Amino acid sequence: MSGRREFFRALISPATQRGEAESLHPPYFKNEADFEKCRECEDKKCYLACEEKILKILEEKPVLDFSKSGCTYCDECALACDHGVLDVEFRSDIGIASIEILKCMAWNRTICSMCNDVCDQKAIRFSGFFNPQIDEALCNGCGFCIGVCPSAAIKVKRGEK
Ligand code: SF4
Numbered sequence: 019m020s021g022r023r024e025f026f027r028a029l030i031s032p033a034t035q036r037g038e039a040e041s042l043h044p045p046y047f048k049n050e051a052d053f054e055k056c057r058e059c060e061d062k063k064c065y066l067a068c069e070e071k072i073l074k075i076l077e078e079k080p081v082l083d084f085s086k087s088g089c090t091y092c093d094e095c096a097l098a099c100d101h102g103v104l105d106v107e108f109r110s111d112i113g114i115a116s117i118e119i120l121k122c123m124a125w126n127r128t129i130c131s132m133c134n135d136v137c138d139q140k141a142i143r144f145s146g147f148f149n150p151q152i153d154e155a156l157c158n159g160c161g162f163c164i165g166v167c168p169s170a171a172i173k174v175k176r177g178e179k
Pocket residue numbers: 044045067068069070071072073088089090091092093094095096
C-alpha cells in the first residue's frame with residue numbers, strides 16, 4: 019500500500035460500517051455458482067491470504083468489505099484457492115463505483131476530495147473543486163475510495179464496461 023493510501027486509511031473510523039459489499043466477490047471467479055464449492059472448503063485460504071484484510075466469509079463464501087481498504091488485484095486470494103473457485107485466469111474488474119450526489123459533500127458546496135486522493139486509477143473527475151464524477155472507463159472497482167469518503171457516498175456495483 020502506498021504511503022498516501024496509508025495516510026488516508028489512518029483517518030478512517032474503525033467503527034465505520036460503510037463499504038459493506040456483500041454481493042461482491044474477489045475478482046477471480048468464472049461463475050457465481052462456483053462459490054457453492056466454498057461450503058466444502060474448511061481452511062478458507064483466500065481469506066487468510068488477503069493482506070488488505072478486505073475479505074470476510076459470509077455464508078461460507080468470500081465477499082469484499084471495502085470499509086477499511088480496497089483491492090490491489092494482487093492475485094494472492096486466487097493463488098491460495100485450492101478448490102477451483104478463484105483462479106488468476108478469470109481475473110476481471112470488480113465493478114464500477116458510483117457517487118450518491120445527495121450525500122457527497124463536494125456536490126453540496128463543501129470542498130472534499132478524499133476519494134480522489136486515494137484513487138490510483140485517476141477515475142474521479144471534478145469540475146474545479148466540486149461535483150465529482152466517476153470515469154467508468156477508468157474505474158476498476160477497487161473500492162479504496164469507499165472507506166475514506168466522510169459521508170459514505172460511494173458504492174461499487176458490478177457492471178460491464
Ligand atoms: S486480489 Fe489481493 S487485495 Fe484483492 S481480495 Fe484478493 S488477496 Fe485481497
